[in-house]
Amino acid sequence: MGVRRWLDAWPVYRQLTGTDPLGRGRAARSARSAGLVPRTDEADRVADSVCPFCAVGCAQRVYVKDGRVTQIEGNPDSPVSRGRLCPKGSASKQLVTGPQRELKVRYRPPYGTEWQDLDLDTAMDMVVDRVLDAREKGWQETDRDGRRLRRTMGIASLGGATLDNEENYLIKKLFTALGALQVENQARI
Numbered sequence: 001m002g003v004r005r006w007l008d009a010w011p012v013y014r015q016l017t018g019t020d021p022l023g024r025g026r027a028a029r030s031a032r033s034a035g036l037v038p039r040t041d042e043a044d045r046v047a048d049s050v051c052p053f054c055a056v057g058c059a060q061r062v063y064v065k066d067g068r069v070t071q072i073e074g075n076p077d078s079p080v081s082r083g084r085l086c087p088k089g090s091a092s093k094q095l096v097t098g099p100q101r102e103l104k105v106r107y108r109p110p111y112g113t114e115w116q117d118l119d120l121d122t123a124m125d126m127v128v129d130r131v132l133d134a135r136e137k138g139w140q141e142t143d144r145d146g147r148r149l150r151r152t153m154g155i156a157s158l159g160g161a162t163l164d165n166e167e168n169y170l171i172k173k174l175f176t177a178l179g180a181l182q183v184e185n186q187a188r189i
């Protein structure tokens with residue numbers, strides 16, 4: 001390798017002598033970095049969503065390949081966040097794909113002293129049984145004057161800021177269909 005080629009292979013030399021004095025373009029490029037492509041290029045579809053973490057409601061683009069989330073980016077079309085995400089929003093892909101994601105439910109039965117691991121289907125069946133039971137026990141068909149109510153006072157929903165728009169939409173639909181009146185969320189947008 002000649003001296004010139006040796007110097008050209010050195011990024012600082014390219015930065016000091018070339019057309020990229022800030023070292024953010026050609027000067028910083030290597031053979032390896034030139035061959036890199038963004039993960040978003042491989043997506044087969046992109047879904048618009050909203051960051052679930054806080055009430056700012058920054059817009060996200062969720063990149064999906066073969067049915068799996070591959071990347072989440074800020075959506076530049078949003079008048080709220082204009083393509084930006086804070087570190088929490090930037091890391092929200094881990095909510096779906098992170099190895100810390102729990103796939104079992106920890107359950108301690110009434111009067112029990114030990115936790116048990118339940119699979120999700122078993123836990124879901126138990127939740128359904130309890131919801132239906134509480135709905136029935138709190139059911140009010142009419143008020144004292146015979147006026148029709150058809151509601152339950154036995155169940156309520158209190159959501160939090162980590163629920164996204166789609167989840168809140170479904171929660172409201174579900175609880176209203178069950179006859180519940182108290183459907184609330186802590187987040188305010």
Ligand code: SF4
Nearest residue numbers: 051053054058086089
């Ligand atoms: S990206 Fe950050 S600021 Fe925006 S909604 Fe998510 S947590 Fe809130």
